Amino acid sequence: MTIASMTGFARIAGGAGAYSWAFELKSVNAKGFDLRLRLPQGFDPIEPEARRRLGEKLHRGTVYATLSAKREAESPEIRINQDLLGKLLAAVQGLDLPAGVAPARLDGLLALRGVVETVDAPESEAALDEARLGALKNLDDALDALVVMRRAEGAALGKMLEARLARIALLTQEADACPGRQPAAINARLRQAVEALCENTSLDLNRLHQEAAILAAKGDIREELDRLGTHASAAGALIAGGGPIGRKLDFLAQEMSREANTLSAKSNDAALTAIGMELRIEIEQFREQVQNVE
Structure with a gap:
């Protein structure tokens, strides 16, 4: 299983009978899953099923x-009000028309309001049910296309994340091998500091040596290096396994950032401080890219 990004787009159109429709899906980054579904009038009954399929x-x-969705207008049904037309004809026939006035013609009577009625063709519930089922089928097709797009982008994203992790692992090894954190170098710096302080004869030398030992222990970054390596290995295993791992990767990125910050704070060597700075930059870039992972 590969990882997937959270961004993608898909659109599938379909039709049946007088109905035509199009299902459009668009996804963007978010901390959780937020579905915003919009359906036209008449398609509300498919909402629960559509939400279930999207959530799966x-x-x-x-x-x-x-x-x-839209419905093509069918030819309206034309109806003649026979009762009203009959009454009009009877009324006209009983009129005594003055000379020069022609009797009413049928076309004139039909033009009167209420004689001819146009009625829209009734909406077929069976046709609407068929359109609903067709829309759900197109939703499945759009979902498949969206997943393919998200996984394709996720595959490229996975390679970039692996490259970042490889760089983080390399910098961790460089920090471990840094000459400035070797025992001989640490002893030399402490000896120099102690000798400078010993010029003040009022200081308790035994106390001074105890404090130096405590400072040396506090400056050790062995634990930070071990945890950085462990977190980087765990992140690499998650990427290799695939699936919805974005939140787990984000947590590991936060932990690596915390260890890198502690390492930099403990450093008393210029070269180690520079490595710590690079580590923090790489981890921050790793975390930024993780925000795109599902």
């Missing part, structure tokens, strides 16, 4: 799912 395949990100 997508685990993180803000997802905008929009169904647009």
